[in-house]
Structures are given as structure tokens and as C-alpha cells.
Amino acid sequence: MKSFTDYLWFQTPKRHDIVNVTDDIEERVSKSKIQEGFCLVSAMHITAGIWVNDEESGLKQDLFEWLEKLAPVADYKHHQTGEDNGDAHLKRTLVHHQAMLPVTKGKLDLGPWEQVFYVEFDGRRRKRVVVKVIGE
Amino acid sequence: MKSFTDYLWFQTPKRHDIVNVTDDIEERVSKSKIQEGFCLVSAMHITAGIWVNDEESGLKQDLFEWLEKLAPVADYKHHQTGEDNGDAHLKRTLVHHQAMLPVTKGKLDLGPWEQVFYVEFDGRRRKRVVVKVIGE
Amino acid sequence: MKSFTDYLWFQTPKRHDIVNVTDDIEERVSKSKIQEGFCLVSAMHITAGIWVNDEESGLKQDLFEWLEKLAPVADYKHHQTGEDNGDAHLKRTLVHHQAMLPVTKGKLDLGPWEQVFYVEFDGRRRKRVVVKVIGE
Numbered sequence: 001m002k003s004f005t006d007y008l009w010f011q012t013p014k015r016h017d018i019v020n021v022t023d024d025i026e027e028r029v030s031k032s033k034i035q036e037g038f039c040l041v042s043a044m045h046i047t048a049g050i051w052v053n054d055e056e057s058g059l060k061q062d063l064f065e066w067l068e069k070l071a072p073v074a075d076y077k078h079h080q081t082g083e084d085n086g087d088a089h090l091k092r093t094l095v096h097h098q099a100m101l102p103v104t105k106g107k108l109d110l111g112p113w114e115q116v117f118y119v120e121f122d123g124r125r126r127k128r129v130v131v132k133v134i135g136e
Numbered sequence: 137m138k139s140f141t142d143y144l145w146f147q148t149p150k151r152h153d154i155v156n157v158t159d160d161i162e163e164r165v166s167k168s169k170i171q172e173g174f175c176l177v178s179a180m181h182i183t184a185g186i187w188v189n190d191e192e193s194g195l196k197q198d199l200f201e202w203l204e205k206l207a208p209v210a211d212y213k214h215h216q217t218g219e220d221n222g223d224a225h226l227k228r229t230l231v232h233h234q235a236m237l238p239v240t241k242g243k244l245d246l247g248p249w250e251q252v253f254y255v256e257f258d259g260r261r262r263k264r265v266v267v268k269v270i271g272e
Numbered sequence: 273m274k275s276f277t278d279y280l281w282f283q284t285p286k287r288h289d290i291v292n293v294t295d296d297i298e299e300r301v302s303k304s305k306i307q308e309g310f311c312l313v314s315a316m317h318i319t320a321g322i323w324v325n326d327e328e329s330g331l332k333q334d335l336f337e338w339l340e341k342l343a344p345v346a347d348y349k350h351h352q353t354g355e356d357n358g359d360a361h362l363k364r365t366l367v368h369h370q371a372m373l374p375v376t377k378g379k380l381d382l383g384p385w386e387q388v389f390y391v392e393f394d395g396r397r398r399k400r401v402v403v404k405v406i407g408e
Contacts, residue, residue, distance in 0.1 A: 001137045001273045001407070001408045003308035003309070003407065003408065005308070005374070005376050005381070036139035036141070036270070037139070037270060038174065038176060038268070038270055038310065040310060040372055040374055042372070042374065043383075044382065044383025044384075044386060045383050045384075045385070046324070046325045046326050046383065046385050046386060051229065052182070052233055052234075053182045053225055053228070053229070054182050054214075054225060056214060056217060058212070058213030058214040058215070058216050058217060059212070059213070059214040059222065059225055061213050062212045062213050062214050062222055062225075062226070063225075063226070063229075066207065066226055070206060070342060071338065076330070076331070076334045077330035077331070077333045077334050078326075078328060078330040078331040078334050079330070080330050081328060081330060086331065086334055089325055089326060089331055089334075089335075090334070090335070090338055092325070093323065093325070093335075093366065093367060093368075094229065094230070094366070095229060096229075096232055096368055097324055097371075098371065098372060099233075099234065100176055100178070100234060100236055100372055102141070102176055102178065102266050102268040104141050104268070109141070109266055109268070110180065111179075111180025111181050111182065111264065112180075112181075113181070113182050114180060114182060128383065130374050130381055132310070132374040132376070132381070134270070134308070134309060134310055134406070134407060135137070135139065135270060136137045136139065137273045172275035172277070172406070173275070173406060174310065174312060174404070174406055187365065188318070188369055188370075189318045189361055189364070189365070190318050190350075190361060192350060192353060194348070194349030194350040194351070194352050194353060195348070195349070195350040195358065195361055197349050198348045198349050198350050198358055198361075198362070199361075199362070199365070202343065202362055206342060230365065230366070231365060232365075232368055235369075235370065236312055236314070236370060236372055238277070238312055238314065238402050238404040240277050240404070245277070245402055245404070246316065247315075247316025247317050247318065247400065248316075248317075249317070249318050250316060250318060270406070271273070271275065271406060272273045272275065
């Protein structure tokens with residue numbers, strides 16, 4: 001069994017942002033020399049998530065508008081701590097904070113339109129994503 | 137370490153559908169000869185998901201009615217590309233597109249009521265699910 | 273390759289509850305002697321979930337209030353079976369029922385604020401969570 005661990009760093013200029021990380025992850029899978037295994041991609045900060053969906057600009061706008069409806073900026077109890085990002089914790093919950101990508105014959109085994117996105121809900125600070133590959 | 141990869145194909149006659157795939161996956165786990173490991177089940181098309189819940193017809197109807205409330209058919213920006221399935225991308229996000237099933241003593245290690253479902257939000261075309269087992 | 277499997281049992285006194293299980297899981301990872309791998313934490317009962325987020329009491333209240341808005345107690349078709357917990361099945365869907373935790377150098381490789389929670393939506397009965405570690 002082999003393992004490979006790396007971290008991607010982000011500091012988005014905007015509070016909300018979405019970054020296609022498919023190539024960054026493919027590069028790590030290639031470095032890992034793992035042919036058959038699993039690649040975990042997980043946002044380590046609790047106001048960001050990982051989304052596996054379509055690289056289409058309209059849909060990416062739809063995603064943020066829809067998340068704003070379901071988990072709006074509002075007056076959350078969490079804000080009594082001095083924070084103002086309660087909505088970001090809930091948005092992370094909706095998109096989910098991680099995805100597991102299958103690795104087959106040394107490549108990400110994704111569907112024809114599947115792309116992997118880092119989704120930021122409270123940017124403008126340094127944040128990490130763990131990429132870990134296990135296999136053989 | 138052993139690995140086993142297979143794909144399930146679907147072409148549901150209806151736009152929305154839900155298919156219990158627990159036995160199909162158990163069969164792949166059995167073929168893999170893996171005793172201890174993980175089995176990833178992941179929808180490779182971005183308008184379908186994987187749901188681990190109850191085999192109960194009322195609940196399955198509740199699921200679709202509830203998803204329609206939270207992520208309704210509507211006029212999405214995504215539709216400017218000519219697509220009409222923006223809601224399906226969001227519904228996939230809510231149910232999540234994948235599940236990781238533990239394999240213990242050669243069997244799926246599920247709870248007493250846990251069943252694994254393929255959930256289709258834009259059917260009537262051929263779509264795939266990857267089933268990948270890693271372990272020993 | 274090594275594997276380690278254990279189960280956490282819960283019987284919360286209230287219908288809704290949230291339990292920080294990070295230390296319980298870290299203990300299992302330590303027992304597994306696995307240095308590099310993945311640790312799956314998955315709720316085996318279909319009215320409970322696993323949430324990776326912040327140990328902050330206000331936010332935990334926000335979570336339940338928000339879930340009640342999106343998946344309220346209501347008159348679901350599922351209740352025609354005699355059950356009364358349709359909302360709990362949907363709440364599990366929103367928070368998701370599982371998380372995969374990376375294990376690096378023998379420890380959970382979590383972000384600075386990431387904590388792992390068992391989230392109960394229909395308590396007052398005995399329920400299980402599977403914790404399975406695979407790696408080397």
C-alpha cells in the first residue's frame with residue numbers, strides 16, 4: 001500500500017468564490033504513483049466545501065444564489081461569539097465539505113462532466129484543503 | 137491490497153427515479169474477494185446522486201417532494217446554455233453524489249435499515265455509477 | 273494493509289441531540305496503529321448523521337433551527353407506516369450521514385477547528401455508528 005498527502009492553499013480575494021481544482025488534484029494523483037485507490041479531497045476550514053459538478057459559469061452562479069436562499073446571511077446565535085459567518089457554516093453543510101475520488105489506472109476516474117471545485121463561503125484569509133491518496 | 141472496479145449503467149424511463157442498488161453492490165463486493173475495506177459508490181453524471189436510507193415507498197415519495205421544494209424546477213442561469221436541468225444539479229448536491237460503504241468480513245457493513253439508492257433527477261439517457269472496492 | 277473496525281453506541285435522552293465524538297474516534301485511530309490511511313465514520317441508523325464543523329454552542333443551536341426550517345416536522349407520507357419521524361430522514365440527508373477522516377502520522381488530519389459530531393434526529397433508542405480505519 002502507498003499513501004500520498006498534500007495540502008492545497010487558498011486565499012480568495014472575495015468572500016464567496018469557487019475554484020476548479022481538478023487539475024491540481026490530478027497532478028497529486030500522478031505524483032503519488034498510485035494506480036488503483038481513493039483520493040480524498042476535504043476542506044479543512046469549516047466555512048468552505050468541495051463540490052463535484054459542472055464547469056459552467058451560469059450553473060456556478062445558480063449555486064451561490066440557491067445557497068443564499070437556503071442558508072441566507074442572517075442573525076445567527078453563532079454571531080454572539082463575535083463571528084459574522086454563521087451562514088458560511090451552513091452553506092458548507094449543504095454542499096458538503098469533502099469528496100472521495102476514485103483513482104483507476106493512475107487517473108481520476110470521473111464522469112465526462114465531473115469537475116472538482118473548492119467552494120469558499122468566507123474567504124479573504126488563508127485556508128487549506130487536504131488531498132490524500134491511498135492505494136497501490 | 138486488492139482493488140476491484142465496476143460500473144453500473146442506468147437509463148431510467150422517467151426523468152425522476154430511484155433505484156435500490158444494494159444487491160448490485162453486494163454482488164460486486166463479493167466478486168472483489170475483499171474481506172476488509174471500503175466500497176465507494178459514486179454517480180458519475182452530475183444530475184444524479186446516491187442516497188443511503190430506508191426502502192419505504194412513502195419516504196421515497198417524500199424525498200422527491202421535499203427536493204422539489206428546496207431545489208425546484210425554475211428558470212436557472214444554467215439554462216442559457218440550452219440545458220433545462222438546473223434543478224437536477226442542485227438536487228444532486230442535496231442528496232450528495234456518493235457514499236462510502238464499509239466492507240467487514242466480506243460483506244457491506246450497513247445498519248439494519250440502510251439501503252443504497254441511485255437517485256435520478258434527469259433520466260431517459262444512459263448514465264453510469266462507479267463502484268470501487270479497496271482493501272484486503 | 274491494516275484494518276480496524278469498531279462501533280460507537282448512542283442512546284440520547286432527547287429526540288434531537290449532538291455529541292462531539294472527535295476524541296472517541298481519535299482513540300480508535302490510535303488503537304488501530306495505522307499511520308497513513310482513512311477513517312470512515314458513518315451513522316448506521318437512517319435518522320442520524322455525522323457533521324464536521326465547529327464546537328460552538330450557538331452554532332449547534334443554529335444548525336438545529338435551520339434544519340427545522342428546511343426539513344420541518346410535518347405530515348409525511350412515510351407516516352402512513354405508523355412512523356412519525358419523516359423529518360429525521362430528511363435532516364440526515366442534509367447533514368449527510370458520514371464523513372471520511374484522513375489519518376496522517378497516526379493522527380486524525382483535521383483542520384484547526386474541525387470537530388466530528390454525531391447528530392441525532394430521533395433519539396431515545398440505541399443506535400450505532402461504524403468507525404472503520406484502513407491503511408498502513
